Amino acid sequence: MEPNNNPNVLTLGDVFRILKRRKITFIVVFLITVLLSIAYIKITPKVYEASLTFEMKNVSTASSLLSQYGSLASMVGINLGGSGGSSINNTIEKMKSDKILTRVIEKNNLVEYYNSNKNPSLIDKILGRDKEIKLRDIIESLKNDISINQQNGTSFLKISYQSTNPTLAASIVKSLYTEYLDYDKEEYFKDSNSYLSNLKKLYNPIEKQYMQIQKKILDFQVNNKILNEESITPYIDQYSKLYFSLIDIDSQKKQLEAGIKSIEESITSLNPEMKKFFIENTGTISTLKQQLINLKIEYETLKLTSSQNPKLLELESKINVIENNLKKQINDILSNNLKFLATTDPETYKEYISKKIQLELFDVMKQSTLAILNKIDSDIKSKSPLLYEYFQLKKNSKILEEKFTRLKTLIETEELKQQFYKPSLSIINDVYIPYKSIKPNKKIIFLGGIFLGFFLAIFSSFIKDAKDHTIKDIYEFIRYIKNPEFIITKSNYKNEIKKIANYIYINEYYKAKIGFTSVDYDDFTEIVEQIKNRLKKLSGEKEIDISILPEIDNPDFILHENEIEHLFIFIVKGYSSLENIEKYKEVLKENHIIYVENV
Numbered sequence: 268m269e270p271n272n273n274p275n276v277l278t279l280g281d282v283f284r285i286l287k288r289r290k291i292t293f294i295v296v297f298l299i300t301v302l303l304s305i306a307y308i309k310i311t312p313k314v315y316e317a318s319l320t321f322e323m324k325n326v327s328t329a330s331s332l333l334s335q336y337g338s339l340a341s342m343v344g345i346n347l348g349g350s351g352g353s354s355i356n357n358t359i360e361k362m363k364s365d366k367i368l369t370r371v372i373e374k375n376n377l378v379e380y381y382n383s384n385k386n387p388s389l390i391d392k393i394l395g396r397d398k399e400i401k402l403r404d405i406i407e408s409l410k411n412d413i414s415i416n417q418q419n420g421t422s423f424l425k426i427s428y429q430s431t432n433p434t435l436a437a438s439i440v441k442s443l444y445t446e447y448l449d450y451d452k453e454e455y456f457k458d459s460n461s462y463l464s465n466l467k468k469l470y471n472p473i474e475k476q477y478m479q480i481q482k483k484i485l486d487f488q489v490n491n492k493i494l495n496e497e498s499i500t501p502y503i504d505q506y507s508k509l510y511f512s513l514i515d516i517d518s519q520k521k522q523l524e525a526g527i528k529s530i531e532e533s534i535t536s537l538n539p540e541m542k543k544f545f546i547e548n549t550g551t552i553s554t555l556k557q558q559l560i561n562l563k564i565e566y567e568t569l570k571l572t573s574s575q576n577p578k579l580l581e582l583e584s585k586i587n588v589i590e591n592n593l594k595k596q597i598n599d600i601l602s603n604n605l606k607f608l609a610t611t612d613p614e615t616y617k618e619y620i621s622k623k624i625q626l627e628l629f630d631v632m633k634q635s636t637l638a639i640l641n642k643i644d645s646d647i648k649s650k651s652p653l654l655y656e657y658f659q660l661k662k663n664s665k666i667l668e669e670k671f672t673r674l675k676t677l678i679e680t681e682e683l684k685q686q687f688y689k690p691s692l693s694i695i696n697d698v699y700i701p702y703k704s705i706k707p708n709k710k711i712i713f714l715g716g717i718f719l720g721f722f723l724a725i726f727s728s729f730i731k732d733a734k735d736h737t738i739k740d741i742y743e744f745i746r747y748i749k750n751p752e753f754i755i756t757k758s759n760y761k762n763e764i765k766k767i768a769n770y771i772y773i774n775e776y777y778k779a780k781i782g783f784t785s786v787d788y789d790d791f792t793e794i795v796e797q798i799k800n801r802l803k804k805l806s807g808e809k810e811i812d813i814s815i816l817p818e819i820d821n822p823d824f825i826l827h828e829n830e831i832e833h834l835f836i837f838i839v840k841g842y843s844s845l846e847n848i849e850k851y852k853e854v855l856k857e858n859h860i861i862y863v864e865n866v
Contacts, residue, residue: 293727358447362415363415378402385400414427423695483660505639744862749860779832788863
């Protein structure tokens with residue numbers, strides 16, 4: 268076996284040998300780690316998770332009826348607001364609000380429960396952390412521990428809560444859902460009643476005005492003997508229709524103006540440098556920039572390789588033209604917000620232009636509607652002052668009648684909505700008391716303990732092996748020096764001594780001076796005597812010149828080293844230090860090595 272060229276690099280074989288040498292350490296560390304993981308499983312409190320899945324409905328059945336009358340509300344100057352459905356994020360935040368959580372805590376007597384079941388450790392008592400648990404503490408704890416998540420791609424939400432008490436976990440989850448439903452219902456009726464109250468405040472004076480004007484019309488008809496209304500009825504109907512159309516136009520104009528203003532503000536609020544960045548990385552400007560970069564690269568490359576090339580002047584001229592063109596275009600776009608929008612965001616530009624056109628059209632519609640109203644007014648006025656006065660009464664009556672009818676419809680719709688009220692949430696999977704704990708995960712912890720134990724056992728084995736500075740096996744010696752000429756073990760002790768003696772005899776080393784020494788081991792005289800006796804028998808000589816020298820790291824060793832022609836050095840497993848082996852590497856390589864496995 269050849270020595271390793273780099274003894275500091277471990278091979279796979281070295282690793283297995285280390286583990287084999289340190290098998291006791293490996294087994295002990297591995298078993299302790301696995302036992303600790305089992306103990307952790309046993310002492311860790313079981314944690315249970317309760318959950319409830321519900322669907323969030325955007326609009327109730329009754330509220331869909333209300334949407335049919337949205338335009339009617341705008342005719343009487345009323346804003347209905349939303350349809351009553353809440354966004355998922357709003358629902359989640361409301362569920363975790365202090366108000367709802369306080370109700371959950373009170374319903375489950377959590378303040379009393381946590382205070383009566385707290386079991387502070389000695390450290391908590393010393394540090395003063397065993398104080399009474401307050402309502403605020405539990406609210407903050409529930410906010411952190413209650414999980415409300417939307418299920419992917421659905422309007423389903425899942426409430427989950429973990430506790431060492433499975434019944435409590437289920438109770439908290441159910442309470443959160445029911446308390447939110449109660450809260451949502453209370454808020455709905457509160458808002459609905461407020462809305463109804465405002466509608467009725469508008470309805471009552473309009474009803475009164477309508478009744479008053481009806482009386483005036485009757486009185487006017489009697490006093491002026493007006494029996495035939497057919498001549499002005501078409502005018503009145505047309506006027507009423509145009510009047511409410513005008514209100515609708517104004518409402519839509521306001522929405523368009525808000526949209527246009529939003530786009531304009533988004534442009535004007537942009538930082539000039541950010542505007543420039545958008546321009547330079549969009550459309551034709553980006554193309555010009557890339558073209559300019561390519562020309563400059565070509566120019567600089569040509570300048571390095573051929574500084575006198577006439578093409579340099581042509582490239583320089585092109586670069587100047589494109590640079591000036593680029594600056595001009597950028598400045599031109601920056602000076603005009605519409606050009607900036609068209610360059611950087613064509614879709615928003617189209618939307619902006621579309622809104623602008625619609626706004627202009629609505630202006631035209633409004634002007635034309637006003638003109639028709641004025642013409643109707645002047646046409647009636649030109650017929651007769653008496654007829655005009657009657658027309659004014661009928662016109663106002665028609666408008667009030669429309670408002671009266673619409674308001675009445677809105678009130679009836681809202682009252683109907685209250686009667687058919689349905690919760691905005693419905694349970695998909697109801698909560699149940701969990702019977703299986705989710706923590707600790709026995710399989711994961713146990714497998715983790717095995718994996719960690721295996722890792723720590725290997726690590727500990729390597730550490731212990733690294734701290735042992737003696738030669739540990741024959742392979743380690745070979746890695747550092749060479750294959751020893753002789754290896755003595757318990758099983759081959761006698762045969763190996765004969766082998767050493769035979770080797771000396773065959774090579775006639777016994778005729779010269781033979782020396783025996785060692786690295787960090789001095790109890791080898793018995794082996795030397797046995798070798799010496801064997802040599803006497805083989806050679807027939809009474810005396811063999813064999814010297815036992817001091818250890819190789821002994822200062823006196825060099826006094827005898829030159830007298831010896833053949834040197835045999837003992838390396839003993841568990842005794843000979845790696846430091847001395849490394850230090851006297853050349854001496855070891857040049858002489859005969861007797862490696863002793865067991866002594």
